[in-house]
Amino acid sequence: MASSFMGLYVQREALVTAQKALDITGNNISNVKTTGYSRQRVDVCSVANKGYNLFYNTSVSMAGQGVDTVGVTQLRDALLDRKVRTYNTQSTELNAKGTIMSDVETALDCIESDTIDDTKGYSIIANFAKFKEALQSFSADNADREELANVAIQSAKSFVQQMNYLSTRLDDISQQTLGDAQGAVSRVNSILESMGTLNEQITNSYISMGYISSTAGNYIVDNDYGPLELKDKMNNLLDELSNYGDVSVKEENNGSFTVSFAGQIVVHNKQYAQMAMTEETPKPFDMAFTITNAGTYDPATDTYSGLKDADDWYKLQTQFGSTELYTRQDADAIDITGTDKLNRGELRAYLDTYNGDGVYATDGGNNYQGIEYYRDMLNALAKTMTEKLNEIFEPDFGFTLFSYADAHGNEDFHSAAANFRVSDDWINDPTLISKPEKFVNGKEDDMDELNNEYINKILGAFSTDFTYGYTDAAGKDHNDPVSLTFEKYLAHISDTLGTQIDSNNKLKETTDIMLESVVSARDEVMAVSVNEEGINMMNYQKWYNAIARMVTTLDEALDKVINGMGIVGL
Numbered sequence: 198m199a200s201s202f203m204g205l206y207v208q209r210e211a212l213v214t215a216q217k218a219l220d221i222t223g224n225n226i227s228n229v230k231t232t233g234y235s236r237q238r239v240d241v242c243s244v245a246n247k248g249y250n251l252f253y254n255t256s257v258s259m260a261g262q263g264v265d266t267v268g269v270t271q272l273r274d275a276l277l278d279r280k281v282r283t284y285n286t287q288s289t290e291l292n293a294k295g296t297i298m299s300d301v302e303t304a305l306d307c308i309e310s311d312t313i314d315d316t317k318g319y320s321i322i323a324n325f326a327k328f329k330e331a332l333q334s335f336s337a338d339n340a341d342r343e344e345l346a347n348v349a350i351q352s353a354k355s356f357v358q359q360m361n362y363l364s365t366r367l368d369d370i371s372q373q374t375l376g377d378a379q380g381a382v383s384r385v386n387s388i389l390e391s392m393g394t395l396n397e398q399i400t401n402s403y404i405s406m407g408y409i410s411s412t413a414g415n416y417i418v419d420n421d422y423g424p425l426e427l428k429d430k431m432n433n434l435l436d437e438l439s440n441y442g443d444v445s446v447k448e449e450n451n452g453s454f455t456v457s458f459a460g461q462i463v464v465h466n467k468q469y470a471q472m473a474m475t476e477e478t479p480k481p482f483d484m485a486f487t488i489t490n491a492g493t494y495d496p497a498t499d500t501y502s503g504l505k506d507a508d509d510w511y512k513l514q515t516q517f518g519s520t521e522l523y524t525r526q527d528a529d530a531i532d533i534t535g536t537d538k539l540n541r542g543e544l545r546a547y548l549d550t551y552n553g554d555g556v557y558a559t560d561g562g563n564n565y566q567g568i569e570y571y572r573d574m575l576n577a578l579a580k581t582m583t584e585k586l587n588e589i590f591e592p593d594f595g596f597t598l599f600s601y602a603d604a605h606g607n608e609d610f611h612s613a614a615a616n617f618r619v620s621d622d623w624i625n626d627p628t629l630i631s632k633p634e635k636f637v638n639g640k641e642d643d644m645d646e647l648n649n650e651y652i653n654k655i656l657g658a659f660s661t662d663f664t665y666g667y668t669d670a671a672g673k674d675h676n677d678p679v680s681l682t683f684e685k686y687l688a689h690i691s692d693t694l695g696t697q698i699d700s701n702n703k704l705k706e707t708t709d710i711m712l713e714s715v716v717s718a719r720d721e722v723m724a725v726s727v728n729e730e731g732i733n734m735m736n737y738q739k740w741y742n743a744i745a746r747m748v749t750t751l752d753e754a755l756d757k758v759i760n761g762m763g764i765v766g767l
Contacts, residue, residue: 205755207263208748214241214266215741221269222733225725233433235271235723236730237425242267271425277719278432282439284712286541289440291705293546297374298698301571304366307359308691321359322687328352329659332630332652346628350619357599357617360579364614367572371551374568375474378484378547381441382472385458385544388438392431393469396453399427400466403452423452442533442542455494455501459539461531462492468504473530479559480569480611483552486544487530557666557675566697574677574690575614576601577665582683583617585663589654596622596629610667630655659683 218239228234244262308321331349402424403409431454438444438458445457449466456464463470470490476482492504533539534548553567557577583599591597597620601613609616623629630651665686666676681689 203262204751205748208744208751210244210263210265211744212741212748214239214264215737215744217266217269218737219734219741222730222737226727226730226734229725229727229730233429233436234725235273235425235429235432236725237269238272239266240268240270241265269425271428272723273432274719274722277715277722278435279445280715281712281719282436282444284708284715285436285439286441286443288705288708288712289543290541290546291701291708293543294550295698295701295705297370297546297550297568298694298701300370300373301367301568302694302698304370305363305571305691305694307363308687321356321363322684324352324356324359325684325687328356329656332656343628346631349630350623350627353598353619353623357579357619360575360614360617363575364572364612364617367568367575368615371568374547374551375484378544378551379474381543381547382474382486385438385441386471388434389456389458389463389469389471392434392438392454392456392464393467395427395431395434396464397467399424399431399452399454402427409451440542441544442539459488459533459544461488461533461538462494462501462504463488465492465501465504468492470504477534483563484548485532485534486539486548487532487534489530491531556677559669559675560673566693571690571694572614573611574665574686574693576610576612577667577677578683578686578690579613579617580610580667581663581665583613585658585661586655589651589658590630596620598623598630 218241221237221239225236228236241264244265328349331345331352334345400409406423408423435444435446435454435456438456442459447455449455451466453466454464455462455466461470468490470488470492473487473489475485475487477485490504492501494501536545539545539548549563549565550567551569552563553565553570554562554573555564555566555570557570557573558564579599579601583597583601586599587597589598600618600620601616602608603612603616660682662680662682663686664676664680666674668674679686679689
């Protein structure tokens with residue numbers, strides 16, 4: 198038989214539950230502007246459904262025992278979290294690529310425009326046209342030839358200087374990309390360290406509240422109550438980490454988060470891995486990323502290993518025995534540069550834009566059309582022009598028009614544009630191209646014919662389609678599949694870059710639409726709505742008032758029974 202005071206006990210618990218619901222609702226409203234806050238909800242259930250008798254402490258269930266708070270949960274959807282992070286990873290990568298390649302486009306703008314580093318001047322194509330025009334203007338009039346020869350060499354000098362300028366600008370963009378990549382690595386490391394700290398705080402919070410139990414070294418969160426705001430911080434860090442690469446997460450039995458990045462376990466309990474940007478060969482080096490102290494997971498035993506813990510933290514022996522969950526291990530750095538590991542995100546963007554050689558990539562190299570690809574297009578043009586124009590004079594007369602050799606006389610394809618210059622032979626005698634006869638037999642009577650013949654050979658080279666590329670040390674050709682004149686290849690560089698940027702921007706627009714969609718769907722679940730919470734507040738207030746009224750009624754009834762019993766008729 199139930200106690201006469203059972204109703205008061207029931208209503209007391211109901212009042213506590215209603216007050217808790219009001220408190221949580223107020224907390225939600227207070228955090229409506231808090232970035233990354235997940236709205237919370239009080240979970241309640243009928244006491245009878247818990248399978249025990251509240252008043253008699255037996256396993257026999259009895260109806261009508263009231264309501265109880267079973268926990269406070271965050272309204273989040275793990276599937277939507279994964280989708281948001283996936284699309285965010287893609288969007289961030291495309292945005293970084295778009296930004297970097299737009300810088301390349303700005304640098305290469307002087308190929309076809311008349312603006313060079315905010316200074317008005319001829320575009321490269323315009324200078325090339327002036328060079329051709331000067332050659333076409335040569336006549337039999339010797340008086341005009343010297344002047345035209347000076348015009349020709351000055352146009353040639355301007356052309357090669359602009360090629361040098363473009364190579365330097367691309368080098369500047371490469372250096373900026375290196376710096377941005379290093380900054381990204383530093384931020385990733387900061388995030389991973391913060392995650393380790395948060396895991397410690399989360400677990401210690403559960404311990405201090407008594408919500409973690411221990412059985413044979415297994416630590417299990419017993420209650421949905423817990424450091425929800427700390428979990429919000431963790432989820433915010435996970436969202437940010439997804440900027441840099443693929444992220445996955447698993448919530449452990451102790452309330453902590455095990456985080457994987459680029460396919461490697463990087464956070465487990467307090468332990469966390471660290472990243473580094475490294476240099477690899479060739480040209481002069483390629484960017485690479487490594488993770489030190491990454492962990493591994495054995496699904497057969499449900500255990501982790503490999504993360505290095507300098508102080509052997511997280512033993513919990515003071516609370517729950519002496520079981521040592523993790524031991525200190527030395528681990529080698531893992532290269533995550535490969536597309537099978539670091540296949541998306543901002544770090545992928547840096548790898549592609551910095552290392553990408555396009556069609557000029559060696560076997561196993563990065564064939565994205567990055568900064569190096571467009572530098573190599575300039576290199577290929579400088580190399581091909583040098584070789585094809587020098588072939589006109591050097592075999593018979595021993596002089597050259599252009600060179601791409603360095604200060605030591607070494608010819609390197611990957612630095613051809615940077616070292617591209619007018620030859621000393623031509624600088625010392627600008628009219629050299631108009632009087633090759635002096636190197637033959639000194640015949641003056643054939644001078645005009647010879648002049649026209651070799652000038653025409655140069656102009657013929659300008660009208661000839663060539664392939665552009667180089668042969669590596671192993672004898673393998675790396676050529677652009679197009680066959681174009683020098684002038685058209687210049688335009689091809691700009692056109693290729695413009696098409697690439699347009700394609701990237703269109704893909705980003707599509708990705709951003711998907712990202713916006715899943716973010717909106719997630720916000721519907723986790724974001725605080727003032728209107729909705731206001732309605733909840735009114736409902737919980739009505740609930741509270743009804744319970745209070747019930748308490749008053751019971752109090753009045755019991756007062757009548759206690760104080761009025763036995764005096765009926767008196």
